[in-house]
Amino acid sequence: MSFVRLPESVVSCRNLVGGEWVSPAGASAQEVRSPYSNALIGRVPLTTASGVAQAVEAAKAAAQGWRATPLRERTQFLQRFRTLLEAHLERLAHLAASESGKTVAEGRAGLLKGMEVCDFALSLQNLDGGAHLEVSRGVTCEYRREPLGVVAGITPFNFPAMVPLWLFPIAVTVGNAFILKPSEKVPLTATALGELMVEAGYPPGVFSVVHGAKPAVDALLEHPDVKALAFVGSSPVARHVYVEGSRHGKRVLALGGAKNHLIVVPDADPELTPQAVVDSFTGCAGQRCMAASVMLAVGNVQPLVDDILRRASRLEVGLGMGALIDRGAVDRLETAIAKAQADGARVLLDGRGKRPAGEAYANGHWLGPTVLDGVRPEMEAARRELFGPVLSIVRVPTLSAALAVENASPYGNAASIFTTNGAVAQTVVEGARAGMVGVNVGVPVPREPFSFGGTGESKYGHGDVTGPSSLDFWSQLKKVTRKWSARTDGSWMS
Ligand code: NAD
Numbered sequence: 254m255s256f257v258r259l260p261e262s263v264v265s266c267r268n269l270v271g272g273e274w275v276s277p278a279g280a281s282a283q284e285v286r287s288p289y290s291n292a293l294i295g296r297v298p299l300t301t302a303s304g305v306a307q308a309v310e311a312a313k314a315a316a317q318g319w320r321a322t323p324l325r326e327r328t329q330f331l332q333r334f335r336t337l338l339e340a341h342l343e344r345l346a347h348l349a350a351s352e353s354g355k356t357v358a359e360g361r362a363g364l365l366k367g368m369e370v371c372d373f374a375l376s377l378q379n380l381d382g383g384a385h386l387e388v389s390r391g392v393t394c395e396y397r398r399e400p401l402g403v404v405a406g407i408t409p410f411n412f413p414a415m416v417p418l419w420l421f422p423i424a425v426t427v428g429n430a431f432i433l434k435p436s437e438k439v440p441l442t443a444t445a446l447g448e449l450m451v452e453a454g455y456p457p458g459v460f461s462v463v464h465g466a467k468p469a470v471d472a473l474l475e476h477p478d479v480k481a482l483a484f485v486g487s488s489p490v491a492r493h494v495y496v497e498g499s500r501h502g503k504r505v506l507a508l509g510g511a512k513n514h515l516i517v518v519p520d521a522d523p524e525l526t527p528q529a530v531v532d533s534f535t536g537c538a539g540q541r542c543m544a545a546s547v548m549l550a551v552g553n554v555q556p557l558v559d560d561i562l563r564r565a566s567r568l569e570v571g572l573g574m575g576a577l578i579d580r581g582a583v584d585r586l587e588t589a590i591a592k593a594q595a596d597g598a599r600v601l602l603d604g605r606g607k608r609p610a611g612e613a614y615a616n617g618h619w620l621g622p623t624v625l626d627g628v629r630p631e632m633e634a635a636r637r638e639l640f641g642p643v644l645s646i647v648r649v650p651t652l653s654a655a656l657a658v659e660n661a662s663p664y665g666n667a668a669s670i671f672t673t674n675g676a677v678a679q680t681v682v683e684g685a686r687a688g689m690v691g692v693n694v695g696v697p698v699p700r701e702p703f704s705f706g707g708t709g710e711s712k713y714g715h716g717d718v719t720g721p722s723s724l725d726f727w728s729q730l731k732k733v734t735r736k737w738s739a740r741t742d743g744s745w746m747s
Contacts, residue, residue, distance in 0.1 A: 256289075256357075256571065256572065257287075257289055257347055257350040257351050257356070257357050257360075258347045258351065259287050259289065259290070259292060259294055259351045260294050260295070260348065260351060260441065263293055263294060263295060263296065264285075264294065264295040264296075264441050264444070265282075265295070265296050266285075266295055266296065266297045266298065266440040266441065266444045266464055267298065267444075267464075268298065268300060268304060268308060268461070268462055268463050268464055269444075269447040269450075269451070269460070269461050269462040270307055270308045270311050270458075270461055270463075271311035271314070271315075271457045271458045271461075272311075272451065272456070272457025272458060273457070275307075276298060277298050277300040277301070277303075277304030277307070277463075277464075278303060278304065279301050279303060279304070280298035280299050280300050280301055280304055280464075280465070281298070281299050282296045282297065282298055282299070283296065283297050283298075283299055283437055283466075284296060285297055285352060285437075285438070285439075285440060285441065286579075287351050287352060287354075287617075288352075288353065288354030288575070288576035288577060288578050288579065288617060288618045289351065289354065289571075289575075289576050289614055289617045290613060290614050290615075290616055290617050291580075291616040291617060291618070292616075294351060294352060294441065295352070295440060295441050297437050297440040297464045297465075298464050298465065299437065299464070299465045299466055299468070299469070300463050300464055300465035300468075300469045300472075301465075301468055301469070301472070302468065302471075302472035302475075304463065304465070304469070305463055305465075305469055305472035305473055305476065306472070306476065308432050308461045308463045309403055309432065309473075309476050309478050309479060310478075311457070311458040311461065312403040312430035312431075312432055312458050312459075312461055312478075313402070313403050313430070313458075313478050314458055315430045315456055315457060315458025315459045316400070316402045316403055316429065316430040316458075316459075318456060319400075319425075319428060319429075319430055319456060319459050320399070320400050320402075320428045322428070324377065324378050324381075324426070324428070325378050327425070327426050327428060328374075328375055328377070328378045328426060330425075330453050330454060330455050331371060331374055331375055331422055331425070331426050331453075332375060333452075333453040333454060334371070334422070334449055334450055334453035334455075335368060335371040335372075335375070335422075337449040337452055337453055338364060338367065338368055338371070338449060339368065341445070341449065342361060342364055342365075343361075344445075345360070345364055345414060345442060345445055345446075346358075346360035346361040346363075346364055347360065348360075348413075348441055348442050348445055349363060349364070349412075349413040349414045349439070349442045350575065351441075352413060352438070352439045352440075352441050352442065353410055353411060353412075353413050353438075353439050353442075353540075353575075353578065354538060354540070354575045354576035354577060354578055354617075354618065355537055355538075355575045356572070356573075356574070356575045359536065359537050359575065360414070363412050363413075363414050363415035363418075364414050364415070364418075366415050366418070366698075367414055367415050367417075367418025367419070367422075368418075369700065369701045370418050370419055370422050370423065370701055370719055371418070371422045372701065373422075373423070373701045373702050373719065373720070374422040374423045374426040375426075376702075377426055377427070377724070381398060381724060383395065383396040383397055383398055383730075384396045388734075391736055391737055392734065392735065392736045393734070393735045394732065394733070394734050394735075395732070395733040395734075395735070396730050396731070396732060396733075397730070397731040397733060398427065398724065398728045398729075398730055398731075399428070399728060399729055399730075399731050400427055400428030400429045400727070400728055401429055401480040401481050401504070401727065401728060401729060402429065402430065402478070402480045403429070403430050403432065403478050403479050403480060404424050404429045404430070404431055404432070404479065404480055404481040404482065404483075404727060405431070405432040405433070405434060405473045405479050405481075405482050405483075406420035406421060406424070406431065406432070406433050406434070406482070406483045406484075406485075407434045407470055407473070407482065407483070407484045407485070407486065407494065408420070408433065408434070408435050408436055408443075408485050408486070409436050409485050409486040409487070410436040410438035410439045410578055411537060411540045411541055411542075411578070412541070413435070413436070413439035413441075413442035413443065414442050414446065416485045417433055417435060417443060417446060418446075419485070419705065419718050419719050420433075420483050420718060421433060421460060423719070423723050423724070423727060424483075424727045425455070425459060425460060427724060427727045427728045428728070429481075429727055429728075430458055430459050430460075430461075431459070431460055431461070432461045432462075432463055432473065432479070433446075433447070433460070433461065433462050433463070434462075434463050434464070434465060434469050434470060434473060435462065435464065436486075437464060437465060437466045438578060438579070440464050443462055443464075444462065446462075447460065447461075447462040470490075470494065471497070474494065474497045474498050474501055474503070475497075475501055477501070477502075479503060480503060480504065481503055481504040481505070481506075481726065481727065482494065482498045482503050482504070482505050482506075482507075483505075483506045483507075483508075483718055483726070484498075484505070484506070484507040484508065485507075485508040485718070486508070486509070486510075487509060487510045487638075488509030488510040488638075488664070488710045488711070489509075490509075491507035491508060491509035491510075491710075491712075491713055492507070492509070492710070492713060494507045494713075495507040495713035495714060504726065505713070505714050506712075506713075506714035506715070506716060506717075506718060506726055507712070507713040507714055508542070508706065508707070508711065508712050508713075508718065509664070509707075509710050509711050509712065509713065510542060510638040510640070510664060510710070510711065511542045511543070511544075511546070511638060511664045511665075511666035511667065511707065511711050512546050512547065512635075512636065512637070512638050512662050512664045512666075513533075513543060513544060513545055513546050513547070513664075513666055513667040513668065513669075513687070514545075514546075514547045514548075514549050514655075514658065514659040514662070514667075514668045514669075514685075514687075515529075515530055515533060515545045515547070515548050515549065515668075515669045515670075515671065515695065516549045516551060516652070516655045516656075516659070516668065516669065516670045516671065516681060517530070517548055517549065517550055517551065517554050517557055517671045518551045518552065518554070518652060518670070518671065518672045518674075518677060519551065519552045519553055519554055520672055520673050520674055520677070521554065521557060521671035521672055521673065521693075522671070522673055522693065523556065523557065523560070525671075525693060526557055526671040526693070527557055527560035527561045527563075527564055528564060529669075529671065529693065529694065529695035530545060530548060530557075530561050530644070530671075530695060531561055531564045531565045531568070531622070532695050532696070533545035533669075533695030533696050534546065534565075534622070534642060534643070534644040535565065535568055535573075535574050535622045535642045536574075536696065537575065538574055538575045538576060538577055538620070538641060538642050539639070539640060539641040539642035539643060540577065540578065540582075540640055540641065541696075542666055542707075542711070543666060543667050543689070543696045543697070543698055544640075544696070545644060545669070545695055545696075546638070546639060546643070546644070546645065547628070547635055547644075547645050547646075547647055547658070548561075548644055548645070548646045548647070549647050549649055549655040549658055549659065550646050550647065550648050550649070551649055551650070551651065551652055551654075551655050552650065552651075558601075558626070558646065561624065561644075562601055562602055562624060565602055565622040565624060565644075566602055566622070568621070568622055569609065570604075570607050570608060570609055570619050570620075570621050571608075571609030571610075571614055571617075571619075572609070574621070574622065574642060576614075576617045576618045576619055577618040577619070577620055577641060578618065579618055580618055582618060582640070582641065583618050583619070583620055585639075585641075586620050586623075586639060586640075586641040586643060587605055587620070589633065589634060589637070589639050589641075589643070590603075590605065590623060590625070590643065592633055592634070593625050593628060593632060593633070593634035593645070594625075596629075596632045596633070596634070597627060597629070597632075598625040598626065598627050598628045598632065598634060598645070599625065599626045599627050600623065600624070600625055601624040601625070601626045601646075602621075602622060602623055602624040603621075603623060604620045604621025604622050604623040604642060604643075605620065605621075605623070606621075607619055607620065607621030620641055620642060620643075621642070622642045622644075623641075623642060623643045623644070624643075624644045624646065625643065625644070625645045625646065626646045626648075627646070627648070628645040628646060628647050629647065630647055630658045630661065632645075635647055635658075636662070638664070652677060652680060652681075656680075656681065656684045656685060659685050659686065659687065660684070660685065660686045662686075662709070663709055663710045664707070664709050664710050664711045665686050665687045665688055665707045665708030665709030665710070665711045665712070666687060666688060666689060666707035666711040666712075667687050667688075667689045667690070667691065667696070667697050667707070668681065668685040668686075668687035668689075668690050668691070668697075669690065669691030669692070669693075669694055669695060669697055670682075670685075670690075670691070670692055670693075671693055672692075672693070678692045678693075686708060686709070687707060687708065688706050688707035688708040688711065688712065689705070689706075689707060699720075701719060701720065702719075702720050702721065703720060704717035704718070704719045704720025704721065704722055704723065705717055705718055705719045705720070706718060706719075
């Protein structure tokens, strides 16, 4: 394990438009500070509508030629990009960690997952042949997958590499020109991904990066030439993007926040379970949409709770667990912990005031693992997405009571059951409303080609961002019906 390496000098991010790095006209600049130390590591332009329009124009100019490029040729560009990702893995892992607060290992894991999505997109040249069928004598029907044109992706701070990589390798390989609007909190990694796309040789305008915040998003939502938009972020913004994008006639898939439940029953494996619970609520300092947030403790699972506390209290912030994104996040979480206490919860493990040793990280944004017990389902700690390393234990008498809590949540990203009994596992697999269900898995993210996506307020729109249904999101199927006359014109036929 190693501490993150912060960039050696302050990075001035620019937009990637038409293959060139440009400073958008009229954009103010915002500072980017590392969650590890609060040190200034970059500046990001806040692009206005005119800068967005410039990027869309360049993307539109590129889209025609890119659409006409055969899939096999498009795939070769992605192969080069994937090779570059692998070559730059360590540098990118540190960069993603330095601006998001992840550990370096978590930065690396995000990139590896992104490479898995590239592998899926690379397989399309062999697997996505469409369909062709003789439907009656002399008549054939055929599917042709065609790109949409200019499409965009808007991404959150917590996975600076992985979430963009969920989107653009597939969208671009399908034949679209893609505009990435990364989170203004983590623009450095997105810029580095753009540099690798340029190095991979993609034609100018096929991949663009537009930095900014709400005004840039709203300009993308309103621009008539943006045909589809994938969003990943918090639920209120996901809903805004879904409603506004749809109102402007776009195809939209908007992934939102989460409140994930781990159901732990008395027969759960005593070794595997406590570590999986701790990894789930402390990984990425709880700043991931698949993090465990509520443990539904069914019956007497006290020995498991004791072990969870033992393991979580040994975790060192800094090396073992990363930082929160900013001071506001620390304040918000400390307030939520105090509110839970006031509502009657007991703090079994208190992460407030924890910080790594030494001066270098004294100004970072830290909160150690925190465990609340006696949380009731109606309390805010059980209902609201906290997005930090806080586990709320809700005690329930039965499995069906646990499922009732899980299914009452308006979110629907993940739920997991920890048991050694197949029938218990199956009850949860069938009965949980979440879009991704785990059995003895704390973070049930499906591996590709199984797709990623929740339900309820965790996802607005149809289909998933990765896997087979993402192809339908980023393209349209043209249906061709052919009939050939049996008439022959000359003796040369036979
Ligand atoms: P966020 O919603 O604040 O920001 C996401 C993106 O939207 C950013 O690019 C940001 O610039 C933009 N944005 C922010 N406010 C906006 C507004 N009012 N109008 C238009 N655009 C706006 O999310 P975040 O804090 O960066 O990320 C954390 C959230 O993302 C958590 O809720 C987490 O659960 C969620 N998330 C969900 C998934 C998933 O797969 N469901 C994955 C990762 C993160």
